[in-house]
Amino acid sequence: MSLTLEQVHRVAHLARIEISDHEAASTLGHLNGIFALIEEMQAVDTQGVAPMAHAQDLAQRLRADRVSESATIEQRAAFQAIAPETEAGLYLVPKVIE
Amino acid sequence: MIERSLQALQQALAAKEISSVELTQLYLERIAQHNPQLNAYITVDPASSLARARAADAQLARGDGGPLTGIPIAHKDIFCSRGWLTTCGSKMLSNFVSPYDAAVIARFETAGAVLLGKTNMDEFAMGSSNETSFYGPVKNPWNDSCVPGGSSGGSAAAVAARLAPAATGTDTGGSIRQPAALCNLTGMKPSYGVVSRYGMIAFASSLDQAGPLARSAADCALLLNAMAGFDERDSTSLDRPAEDYSRELQTGAGEKPLAGFKIGLPEEFFGDGCSPEVMQLVEAAITEYRRLGAETVAVSLPSTHLSVAAYYVIAPAEASSNLARFDGVRYGYRAPQYRDLNELYSKSRAQGFGAEVKRRILIGTYVLSHGYYDAYYLQAQRIRRLIADDFAKAFEQCDVILGPTSPSTAFKLGEKAADPVQMYLSDIYTIAVNLAGLPAISLPCGFAGGLPAGLQLIGNYFTESRLLNVAHRYQQISSWHLQRPGGFA
Numbered sequence: 001m002s003l004t005l006e007q008v009h010r011v012a013h014l015a016r017i018e019i020s021d022h023e024a025a026s027t028l029g030h031l032n033g034i035f036a037l038i039e040e041m042q043a044v045d046t047q048g049v050a051p052m053a054h055a056q057d058l059a060q061r062l063r064a065d066r067v068s069e070s071a072t073i074e075q076r077a078a079f080q081a082i083a084p085e086t087e088a089g090l091y092l093v094p095k096v097i098e
Numbered sequence: 099m100i101e102r103s104l105q106a107l108q109q110a111l112a113a114k115e116i117s118s119v120e121l122t123q124l125y126l127e128r129i130a131q132h133n134p135q136l137n138a139y140i141t142v143d144p145a146s147s148l149a150r151a152r153a154a155d156a157q158l159a160r161g162d163g164g165p166l167t168g169i170p171i172a173h174k175d176i177f178c179s180r181g182w183l184t185t186c187g188s189k190m191l192s193n194f195v196s197p198y199d200a201a202v203i204a205r206f207e208t209a210g211a212v213l214l215g216k217t218n219m220d221e222f223a224m225g226s227s228n229e230t231s232f233y234g235p236v237k238n239p240w241n242d243s244c245v246p247g248g249s250s251g252g253s254a255a256a257v258a259a260r261l262a263p264a265a266t267g268t269d270t271g272g273s274i275r276q277p278a279a280l281c282n283l284t285g286m287k288p289s290y291g292v293v294s295r296y297g298m299i300a301f302a303s304s305l306d307q308a309g310p311l312a313r314s315a316a317d318c319a320l321l322l323n324a325m326a327g328f329d330e331r332d333s334t335s336l337d338r339p340a341e342d343y344s345r346e347l348q349t350g351a352g353e354k355p356l357a358g359f360k361i362g363l364p365e366e367f368f369g370d371g372c373s374p375e376v377m378q379l380v381e382a383a384i385t386e387y388r389r390l391g392a393e394t395v396a397v398s399l400p401s402t403h404l405s406v407a408a409y410y411v412i413a414p415a416e417a418s419s420n421l422a423r424f425d426g427v428r429y430g431y432r433a434p435q436y437r438d439l440n441e442l443y444s445k446s447r448a449q450g451f452g453a454e455v456k457r458r459i460l461i462g463t464y465v466l467s468h469g470y471y472d473a474y475y476l477q478a479q480r481i482r483r484l485i486a487d488d489f490a491k492a493f494e495q496c497d498v499i500l501g502p503t504s505p506s507t508a509f510k511l512g513e514k515a516a517d518p519v520q521m522y523l524s525d526i527y528t529i530a531v532n533l534a535g536l537p538a539i540s541l542p543c544g545f546a547g548g549l550p551a552g553l554q555l556i557g558n559y560f561t562e563s564r565l566l567n568v569a570h571r572y573q574q575i576s577s578w579h580l581q582r583p584g585g586f587a
Contacts, residue, residue, distance in 0.1 A: 055535020
C-alpha cells in the first residue's frame with residue numbers, strides 16, 4: 001500500500017504537527033519507503049497468535065489514593081518555573097471558549 | 099589513570115592516591131580539550147560536578163564509600179537531572195531544566211558517583227547514528243568522518259575517547275549495543291523491567307530500557323549494580339530480589355571457565371545481512387569461546403527477519419502517544435506566534451521536533467488510526483509474540499545466543515542520513531531483543547579497516563549476571579576492549 005498526499009496532511013493534523021505542502025511531499029516519499037519495509041509483515045499468517053503488548057505479564061500495581069508530595073504548592077512552583085506562561089498557579093493558553 | 103577499571107579507580111580513591119575532585123577535574127579538562135572535536139557532551143557544569151566530587155571526598159574520608167563513590171559518570175541526556183538542562187537531543191527541550199531526578203540519576207547519586215555531564219544523543223533516542231540530534235552529530239573517536247552509532251552515541255564516544263570512565267545509555271532497538279559495537283565498548287541492555295524508567299524521557303515504553311556503557315563487562319556489572327532495582331514509580335519496574343551482577347565474575351577461572359556452557363548460533367544471524375569483515379571477527383571470537391570450554395549449537399530464530407518491520411510499527415505507535423505531551427503548554431518549546439490553541443500545538447510541535455521524530459510520530463499516528471489498527475498495530479504485536487517464542491525455543495537448547503551486534507563497522511557521517519530505511523536496517527540484529535524484552539550485551543571482537551566491531555550475546559530473562567560473565571571470560575583472553583583510539587592519550 002502507499003499513502004496519498006492527502007493522508008499525510010490528515011495524519012499531520014491528527015498529530016498536531018503543522019506541515020507545509022513542500023514538507024508533505026518529501027515526507028510522503030520517506031513514509032512510503034518505511035511502509036514498504038513494514039509491508040513484509042502482511043504476508044505472515046498470524047491467525048491464533050495472541051498479540052504481545054509487553055515483555056512481562058504484569059498486573060497494574062495500585063496505590064492508595066492520597067495526597068502525595070507532588071501536590072504541594074512548592075512543588076507546583078518548581079514545576080511551573082519552567083512553563084512558557086503561567087499566572088496564579090495556572091498554565092496560560094489562548095482562549096478556547098468565547 | 100584514564101585506562102583504569104572502575105574497580106581500580108575505586109581502589110585509587112580509597113588509597114588516597116587521587117581524590118574525587120582531582121579525578122573529576124582530570125575528566126573535565128579532557129572534555130574541554132577533546133569535546134569540540136567529538137561533540138559528545140551537550141552539557142557540562144564543572145561547578146556542580148566538583149561540588150558532588152567534594153561531597154564524595156568527604157564520604158571517602160569518613161570511610162563509608164561504596165564501589166562507585168567519587169567516580170565521575172556521564173549520563174545520556176535522556177535522564178532528567180535536577181537543576182541540569184535535560185534536552186533529549188531536541189529543540190523541544192532545549193530550555194528544559196529538570197525539576198526532578200530520574201531514578202537512574204538518583205541511584206548514582208546515592209551511590210556517591212559524580213555526575214560528569216550530559217551526553218549527546220539522537221533526538222528523543224530516535225536514530226542509529228546520532229545525526230538526528232538538535233545539537234549536531236557526534237563524531238566517532240576511531241575515525242571522525244564516521245558516526246559513533248546511536249542513539250546513545252554521545253555516551254559511547256565519551257567513554258571511547260576517555261572523556262568519562264563510564265556512562266549510561268538507553269536501548270529501545272539497539273541504542274546501547276550498536277554504539278558500543280561501533281566505538282569498541284561493552285554495553286548492556288538489561289531485561290525489560292530491571293532498571294526503573296522513572297524520569298527517563300519515554301520513546302517506546304514497552305521497549306525502552308536503560309543500561310551501562312563501559313570499557314569492560316566487569317565495569318558494566320558495577321554500573322548495573324547501581325542502576326537496577328525496584329521502583330514503585332515505574333509501573334513496569336519488577337519487584338525482584340536485589341542481586342550482585344558481578345558475582346559470577348569472581349568465581350574461579352581455571353583452564354576452561356565456560357565448560358558445560360552452550361552457545362547458540364542462530365542461522366539467521368550468520369547469513370547475507372552481515373559484512374564479511376565483521377563476520378570473520380565474530381567467527382574468530384566463536385573459536386575463542388570454544389577454547390574457553392563452551393560448546394556451540396545451531397539454533398533457529400525463524401521470525402526474527404520480521405523484527406525490523408514489527409518494530410517500526412510498535413515503536414512509532416508508542417512514540418506518537420508518548421510525545422503527545424510536548425504541546426508547548428507546561429514545559430519545553432513554545433512557538434513565538436500562534437492565533438489559537440490548535441496553532442499553539444501544531445506550530446510548537448512543527449518547530450520543536452526534527453524531521454525523524456516527526457516521521458515516527460506520523461507513522462505511529464497512522465498505524466493507530468481508525469481502519470489501520472488491526473492490519474498494522476495488532477499484526478505487529480502478533481509478530482512480536484512469534485519472535486519472543488522463537489527465543490524461548492532457542493533457549494531450550496542453549497544458555498546464550500551469539501551473533502554480530504551490527505552488520506557493519508561505523509559508517510560515514512551522512513551516508514545513511516537521507517534514507518531512513520537504510521538507517522533502520524543497521525539495527526537488524528538488536529531489535530528482536532527489545533521486542534522480546536531480553537537482556538543482551540555487546541562487546542568488542544576486533545577491528546576491520548581501523549574500525550571496531552562488536553559481538554552480541556543474548557540471554558534468557560534475568561540472566562544478566564551470566565551474560566556479563568560470558569563476556570568477561572572472553573575479555574580475560576582478548577585485548578580488543580583495551581584498545582584506545584589514537585589522539586586521545
